[in-house]
Amino acid sequence: RGPGFKIKMSRDIISFYRLIQSFPAVKLHLTGAVMRATEVEFDKAKEHLKTLKNDPGNDTKLRIYALFKQATQGSCSSPKPGMLDFVNKAKWEAWNSLGNISKEDARQKYVDLVGTLISSEAPIQKEATTAGDPKSSYQTLQVTTENNITTILLNRPEKKNAISRKMYEEIMQALEQAGKDDSVLTVMTGSGDYYCSGNDLSNFTQVGAEGVEKLARDSGELLTRYVSHFIDFPKPLIAVVNGPAVGIAVTGLGLFDVVYATDRATFHAPFSQLGQSPEGCSSYTFPKMMGTAKANEILLFNKKLTAAQACDLGLVTEVFPDNTFQQEVWKKLRAYAKLPKDSLRYSKQLIRGMEKEKLHAVNAQECVRLQERWLSEECMNAIMSFFQNKSKL
Numbered sequence: 001r002g003p004g005f006k007i008k009m010s011r012d013i014i015s016f017y018r019l020i021q022s023f024p025a026v027k028l029h030l031t032g033a034v035m036r037a038t039e040v041e042f043d044k045a046k047e048h049l050k051t052l053k054n055d056p057g058n059d060t061k062l063r064i065y066a067l068f069k070q071a072t073q074g075s076c077s078s079p080k081p082g083m084l085d086f087v088n089k090a091k092w093e094a095w096n097s098l099g100n101i102s103k104e105d106a107r108q109k110y111v112d113l114v115g116t117l118i119s120s121e122a123p124i125q126k127e128a129t130t131a132g133d134p135k136s137s138y139q140t141l142q143v144t145t146e147n148n149i150t151t152i153l154l155n156r157p158e159k160k161n162a163i164s165r166k167m168y169e170e171i172m173q174a175l176e177q178a179g180k181d182d183s184v185l186t187v188m189t190g191s192g193d194y195y196c197s198g199n200d201l202s203n204f205t206q207v208g209a210e211g212v213e214k215l216a217r218d219s220g221e222l223l224t225r226y227v228s229h230f231i232d233f234p235k236p237l238i239a240v241v242n243g244p245a246v247g248i249a250v251t252g253l254g255l256f257d258v259v260y261a262t263d264r265a266t267f268h269a270p271f272s273q274l275g276q277s278p279e280g281c282s283s284y285t286f287p288k289m290m291g292t293a294k295a296n297e298i299l300l301f302n303k304k305l306t307a308a309q310a311c312d313l314g315l316v317t318e319v320f321p322d323n324t325f326q327q328e329v330w331k332k333l334r335a336y337a338k339l340p341k342d343s344l345r346y347s348k349q350l351i352r353g354m355e356k357e358k359l360h361a362v363n364a365q366e367c368v369r370l371q372e373r374w375l376s377e378e379c380m381n382a383i384m385s386f387f388q389n390k391s392k393l
């Protein structure tokens with residue numbers, strides 16, 4: 001058996017490429033211009049294989065493996081591995097299935113197969129660098145994909161990442177893209193010292209000619225759509241809470257799958273102080289998560305939680321010291337992002353699926369109540385106070 005047999009079949013394409021590289025050097029006894037050219041192509045194909053971005057799947061990997069073995073060692077003559085040695089048996093079968101095809105034929109097929117894989121990726125690479133790529137056109141966010149993780153960075157640090165109307169729209173757009181892209185995990189985090197100070201209160205000061213009723217209706221519609229994007233998000237969604245969180249940035253956490261927080265973070269949902277009522281499905285998720293009595297202190301009486309308290313109540317998964325927060329969290333996330341993508345998606349859908357209908361109903365009900373609240377004197381006074389610098393949370 002060659003050294004490649006030590007490697008598990010389920011590893012990604014990079015591991016697979018290492019497997020191929022670890023084989024003994026190819027010794028070809030070929031003569032003549034045409035055959036030497038094929039040898040050069042074969043070496044080039046090995047190099048090209050390194051540049052593949054997407055895992056071509058186990059069947060193709062087995063085919064590449066078999067062609068490589070046939071091209072370099074000839075027909076398979078090793079004994080068939082035992083029934084329970086699944087990985088080596090699959091490799092042996094792939095190689096053996098090539099029968100007596102010549103080394104030259106196998107080499108040519110290897111070159112052709114790698115060429116097909118590379119060219120099938122070419123349009124995707126081109127698309128990702130197009131100037132009009134929506135990922136690079138956000139005004140209030142920075143969206144990046146690296147190590148199988150798409151990160152949505154709330155990027156209005158000068159306003160403590162308060163969510164303007166533009167930002168609501170851009171977050172929805174970023175979630176739609178992240179839900180469809182090749183990443184395994186999606187992360188939301190904040191730039192600067194805050195995670196997010198919640199709704200930008202100036203959203204309520206831009207009253208058009210059609211009056212405040214229209215503004216309240218539009219805001220209700222916007223909020224319903226916004227929260228729905230979290231309810232329906234198809235893959236694991238993780239909040240990296242890098243600092244204080246306020247309002248909808250707290251209530252929406254019940255719709256994330258994992259929440260990591262720095263010990264500097266606080267969690268504050270000051271609805272009654274603002275003359276408003278809960279949103280982000282928190283009127284359902286918070287009592288369910290922590291019990292009604294604990295939820296009431298937060299949602300009715302504006303109790304601000306420390307990160308440790310939020311963790312005890314189940315709103316936060318784990319708290320980290322601020323000085324090692326980023327390092328520890330990202331190390332964890334990079335490891336999670338190596339897990340099989342589809343398995344994570346389907347598992348999330350099983351965990352959340354039964355609740356979706358209920359969550360949409362709660363969202364709709366909360367938004368109807370808020371439309372009424374935004375027109376109330378209590379709410380208008382609170383917003384005026386903030387902008388007259390009379391009140392801060």
Ligand SMILES: CCCCCC/C=C/C(=O)SCCNC(=O)CCNC(=O)[C@H](O)C(C)(C)COP(=O)(O)OP(=O)(O)OC[C@H]1O[C@@H](n2cnc3c(N)ncnc32)[C@H](O)[C@@H]1OP(=O)(O)O
Binds near residue numbers: 160198392
């Ligand atoms: C379309 C409608 C959907 C509605 C959804 C329903 C959602 C509800 C909620 O989210 S309710 C929660 C709303 N948030 C707040 O009430 C927070 C208000 N902000 C504050 O109390 C404070 O700014 C603070 C405690 C977050 C931070 O205080 P401090 O550290 O002293 O910083 P500054 O106050 O100086 O803030 C810097 C700068 O940012 C502006 N800013 C901060 N948060 C908001 C905000 N939520 N809305 C608008 N602007 C905000 C602040 O005014 C300062 O701006 P300036 O430098 O003065 O221009």
